[in-house]
Amino acid sequence: MSAANDKARFLIVDDHPLFREALHSAVRMAYPDVDTVEARSIAEALEILAGPKPFELALLDLSMPDVHGFDGLLQLRTHHPRLPVVVVSGHEEPKVISEALSYGAAGFIPKSVRKSDLAQAIRTVMDGAIYVPETYKPATLDAESADRAEMVRRLATLTPQQLRVLQMLRQGLLNKQIAFELQVGETTVKAHVSEILRKLNVYSRTQAVIEVAKLDNPDMFREQSGF
The missing domain is CATH 3.40.50.2300 (Response regulator)
Incomplete structure (x- = not known):
């Protein structure tokens, strides 16, 4: 303290x-x-x-x-x-x-x-x-849960800037749009995307979006009332 x-x-x-x-x-x-x-x-x-x-x-x-x-x-x-x-x-x-x-x-x-x-x-x-x-x-991890845990571990290796780029990929933004939002060059964005794919062990930006989306569970996070 x-x-x-x-x-x-x-x-x-x-x-x-x-x-x-x-x-x-x-x-x-x-x-x-x-x-x-x-x-x-x-x-x-x-x-x-x-x-x-x-x-x-x-x-x-x-x-x-x-x-x-x-x-x-x-x-x-x-x-x-x-x-x-x-x-x-x-x-x-x-x-x-x-x-x-x-x-x-x-x-x-x-x-x-x-x-x-x-x-x-x-x-x-x-x-x-x-x-x-x-x-x-x-709970004992089944195969699906183990895969989720591994993706979580990989996501944790992303830098803050790489995480922002990934979030923009999930929004469907193109490299040019991401570069504009981050005020960087498209070459820099491409480098970030390549590093994201490497760290997540996927082969395309589409696969990255799909694999990360599997971590979302809307039903699990519906609003609840009461404390």
Whole structure:
């Protein structure tokens, strides 16, 4: 934790006001002197994290409006690999928890837990441990799950710029359009695409888009109410 004259800061990333307030309350219960900052989208979170003041922890809802599936977690982990990111989600299935941890989450807290338990979970992560619910039991990986885990591992090797290029490929943008958006030359974009294909072990940009899309599971991330 930071010294008294330089308070620690937590980032709360959630698009629901009630959930953000509940997280604020839990954080204050665990660490009364910590400053909390809110972000209502992944884009806003990345903009805040790019600022001069560091953060000690990020609390992230998986169901964010500007990303699909685990994309938000992947972006935070890629751009800020040293920042502990704890997923706080209404989805408590073992498969979701396992995938979140495989993306590098420092913990997984169900939104159904009591605020006192949430506060204790935050303390656990801040003490350097990975928090998971007591009821969590890792599922045995089948072939499909193993393939997903391997793709997650490969995605984690992409640089922030390569990840941005991949996201634009998924949007169907051409090299010329990507170059314009990133303010770089087309040759640079082609180099990024080649490196992305190499790291993902695929042979074309179409195959890259298809394989990464398999990680999305819209049904898994439908909005849920209640904390």
